[in-house]
Amino acid sequence: xxxxxxxxTTVEGLKRVIxxxxxxxxxxxxxxxxxxxxxxxxxxxxxxxxxxxIVRNAKIKSLERRGKNILIHxxxxxxxxxxxxxTGNLMFGRHLDNKYIHLIxxxxxxxxxxxxxxxxxxxxxxxxxxxxxxxxTIGKLGPDPLDAKFDTKKLFEIVHNKKGAPIKSALLxxxxxxxxxxxxxxxxxxxxxxxxxxxxxxxxxxxxTEIFKAMQQILRFSIKQGGDSKSDYRNAFGxxxxxxxxHKVYGKxxxxxxxxxxxxxxxxxxxxxxxxxxxxxxQIKY
DNA sequence: GACAATGTTACAGT
DNA sequence: CACTGTAACATTGT
Numbered sequence: 319x320x321x322x323x324x325x326x327t328t329v330e331g332l333k334r335v336i337x338x339x340x341x342x343x344x345x346x347x348x349x350x351x352x353x354x355x356x357x358x359x360x361x362x363x364x365x366x367x368x369x370x371x372i373v374r375n376a377k378i379k380s381l382e383r384r385g386k387n388i389l390i391h392x393x394x395x396x397x398x399x400x401x402x403x404x405t406g407n408l409m410f411g412r413h414l415d416n417k418y419i420h421l422i423x424x425x426x427x428x429x430x431x432x433x434x435x436x437x438x439x440x441x442x443x444x445x446x447x448x449x450x451x452x453x454x455t456i457g458k459l460g461p462d463p464l465d466a467k468f469d470t471k472k473l474f475e476i477v478h479n480k481k482g483a484p485i486k487s488a489l490l491x492x493x494x495x496x497x498x499x500x501x502x503x504x505x506x507x508x509x510x511x512x513x514x515x516x517x518x519x520x521x522x523x524x525x526x527t528e529i530f531k532a533m534q535q536i537l538r539f540s541i542k543q544g545g546d547s548k549s550d551y552r553n554a555f556g557x558x559x560x561x562x563x564x565h566k567v568y569g570k571x572x573x574x575x576x577x578x579x580x581x582x583x584x585x586x587x588x589x590x591x592x593x594x595x596x597x598x599x600x601q602i603k604y
Numbered sequence: 605g606a607c608a609a610t611g612t613t614a615c616a617g618t
Numbered sequence: 619c620a621c622t623g624t625a626a627c628a629t630t631g632t
Contacts, residue, residue, distance in 0.1 A: 319609085319610065352629095353628080354628070357628095361628085386611085401611080403610070403611060403612090404609065404610050404611075404628095404629095405610095405630095435629095436629085436630070437609080437610095437628080437629050437630060438628070438630080439609095439610080439611080439627095439628050439629065441611095441612095455611095480621085481621080481622090482618095482622065483622065483623090487623090490610095490611085492611080492612085499610075500609095500611095549610095590622090590623070590624080591610085591623090591625075592609095592610065592611090593609090
């Protein structure tokens with residue numbers, strides 16, 4: 319599913335083809351049959367009509383990723399905010415070959431920007447560009463794991479201070495660190511030998527150097543692979559990524575731990591309602 | 605027809 | 619108050 323590397327890949331792909339284009343028309347059936355009729359989201363028909371008026375004839379100025387959100391900045395001080403959630407895919411010019419498309423922007427070059435979403439969990443909202451910091455989710459996002467200003471010290475301050483919380487939950491908390499989801503949190507903890515239920519304030523300080531390194535290395539490696547397509551992820555051009563071929567623990571329940579000289583069998587447990595995959599042999603519970 | 609999938613949030617609990 | 623855990627919700631394929 320789209321986490322930081324997948325959203326990054328989508329945004330970089332779209333940058334190449336939609337910047338400078340004008341949005342000529344917008345179509346959506348997201349609100350059809352939706353129970354979300356009062357939401358601040360285009361699943362609410364009234365909100366969609368307002369959204370359509372604002373974006374029509376606006377020019378796409380730039381694109382940006384914040385956490386797992388795609389921001390499309392327009393030239394009228396408005397920014398479209400798209401969160402793909404589990405099965406969303408934002409793609410360029412593929413509106414005819416997919417029955418899960420629920421949002422279409424017609425662009426000035428006769429091409430299309432489309433949002434495909436089998437589960438229809440995606441959210442699409444709009445905000446004034448200079449008021450993004452007030453947006454309900456964007457405004458609360460923690461620092462980005464790949465931000466040049468982010469370092470081990472900051473990671474320690476943020477995560478170690480979440481007293482009592484399991485490390486798995488802390489990594490998934492978008493207000494703490496923005497962009498890590500279930501796949502990458504499992505992989506980071508496997509790599510660093512930390513049990514997902516370890517309390518953040520019990521993990522030794524020096525371990526955070528390892529966590530920081532693993533976090534950046536794994537995310538960067540996945541970006542190089544074009545993201546993870548174990549689930550439904552496709553990039554802006556409908557292509558799969560290949561990080562799923564390098565999973566060490568995610569989705570590997572019952573299999574032998576791939577760490578050298580480790581004989582553990584991968585287990586799965588539920589933390590904060592989410593599945594956590596780990597090796598009970600080499601991942602230590604602090 | 606129950607269940608699973610995951611990010612987010614409302615709410616209950618410590 | 620500050621913080622965490624839990625349940626529920628969005629929806630549909632299996």
